[in-house]
Amino acid sequence: MFAYAPAPESRGHVDIAPSYGLFIDGEFTDAADGRVFKTVSPATEEVLSEVAQAGAADVERAVRAARAAFPGWSGLPGAERAKYLFRIARIIQERARELAVLETLDNGKPIRETRDADLPLVAAHFFYYAGWADKLPHAGFGQNPRPLGVAGQVIPWNFPLLMLAWKIAPALATGNTVVLKPAETTPLSALFFAGVCRQAGLPKGVVNILPGYGDAGAALVAHPDVNKVAFTGSTAVGKEIARTVAGTGKKLTLELGGKGANIVFDDAPVDQAVEGIVGGIFFNQGQVCCAGSRLLVQESIADELLDSLKRRLATLRLGDPLDKNTDIGAINSAEQLARITRLAETGEAEGAERWTAPCELPSSGYWFAPTLFTNVSQAHTVARDEIFGPVLSVLTFRTPDEAVAKANNSQYGLSAGIWTEKGSRILAVANKLRAGVVWSNTFNKFDPTSPFGGYKESGFGREGGRHGLEAYLDV
């Protein structure tokens, strides 16, 4: 058996300062109350930097800066706004390696993913929405669609820079100004993005970045001078935000949790399906809202498929996220690891059968080996609750109707997958699934031209494509 030699990416591509401030009105600044917090590398628990922690007073300052910048920014000709966004897109491409290494250090995800998925998509989103800035009258929302004003945006830690791009690119293209709060475990790439904005010469106050905890996010969402709220994160917090904005007239979009069903029919190409299942649930350590965390496999091929799947999982390489050969990186935080561990234990306690890929876990950092549960019923916690980790629940079905019924038996409705060689079955099943994104014979594909968002308790509104503009326009 051959072994892989280590192939580490150099940390030298990025200089992380010992401390960072908030980014308000074009300047880095300390928090009003002087609070700071540390951000660590989840793979090593090493402290990467100390970051100013935004509080309510900082939210006030940032919203005021964004409000002051709004008339100028929204008053620019679309073609000028477009050029700023194109500049940002280009600078991101130029600095892609630096940002990929930074993101891997701060988030724990493999460099292979930040390099090949996150950063190209981040740049692509800015390019895509840059082109809309001077074409808004053609977007189908009337001849003179107007921006909303100040957008308050709260993003999660699983794709820190990509979620920033999803939020900021359409907001700026449509003429809004932005106050964005990155997650407390992954503030660094957003702060580097502030540097990108400076290099692009973006007017002061158009983008403001407030690293901080939930209290800062809550203050931002509740701020009376915020006109639009965009949130990606858990369903529980999403509901709280929906309550907060009730009666205020603020426009709201929510991208929340999921429990995606990945449905494999007996005529599916098994090897391709296995790759799709692996990508569906183990990409980004399963910390993906649209992860295919429920495998629904037709009973007649369940044994064969599971054997192949386990064989494949045994070849996944878990370890140093900066190693270019690494498939599975670190879990983002101790807290998230504890949550995954607890839910997996619940699965065992409820009688599901646990299988874990044979791999050695590093001695420091937060790690969870790829795991799957069989003998899972629809009532099991591991089939119902979002785990947000590398844990796959396997259920079986006999008929397409049963597959659809089981797939739709969820409070969530974000994503689903269908694996079959039969085209008419793809279309029939895709029609019946209550999910915002359906991948047929593929999984976890993203593109800035394609609307993304959920049904049911996975939230409302769409990001990406022409649809993504609507969230930031008064229509």
Added chain:
Amino acid sequence: MSEPSATPTTPETPATPAAPAASAGARLGVLKTYKLYVGGKFPRSESGRVYEVTDSRGGWLANAPRASRKDARDAVVAARKAFGGWSGATAYNRGQILYRVAEMLEGRREQFVREVADAEGLPGAEAAAQVDAAIDRWVWYAGWTDKIAQVVGGGNPVAGPYFNLSTPEPTGVVAVLAPQRSALLGLVSVLAPVIATGNTAVLVASEHAPLPALSLAEVLATSDLPGGVVNVLSGRTAEIAAPLAAHQDVNAIDLTGADAGLAKELETAAADNLKRVLRPQPVDGPDGHGWTADPGTGRLTAFLETKTVWHPTGALGVSGSSY
């Protein structure tokens, strides 16, 4: 149990053509018992309650059913049951049925002119204009059923060997609080777009002027609209709306008929299962008669999801294909 009427009926002032004055030799008119419309049937409220509906001068018109929390829940069950069939019907078929509603309404035009005149205190010509506009609105939405997907859906040019299509789909069961003032045109303007796109509806009629809504239910029942697609409740808006906003099997709520205080309360309740919320729009303000304006597509898209389906396009081999 009926609520005491704010303005007691005076038998000396005959109010409406529905209740002509009794005089020697004249025929006594047949009054109608207005009922709810749930699951394609016309039940009384399970609560047994009614409330007095009066015209604009306070004359008694009818005892309308005062729907209860249980009626609201029954209506949701009926709407959910009807959703699969209605959302699965072809857009062409839905358009045919909406147009059929216009036909049926046209046939009962005089009745509705009378009811709207009573409900809104309008002179006959103005009431007729409202009814005509309501009929035309059904025709407008009948024509939208098979076009909305082309206007708001489409293919996305992704950068990779895939194609994907975004298509609009109905969100499910929609609770609709009809505007309080425009008893027929406003009602049709909020109801038709909801069902045109394949949703099913639980409609709460104007609290003070519910009769056009309850009569519209009779039109819907004779228009090939499957039972349960539209369910009509009358009564106290706040009382009926509260369980609908909190209902876990309602997917969306249109707050048009709620005042600001109630709208906030209902929007807060709607957050519990992340219902799609359409907030009250300016048209529903004090004059409430902006309903004749071009409705646009906003009310169609408010209750649509977007589904994006991806598929690999495959590769034709390393050398590609050339012609």
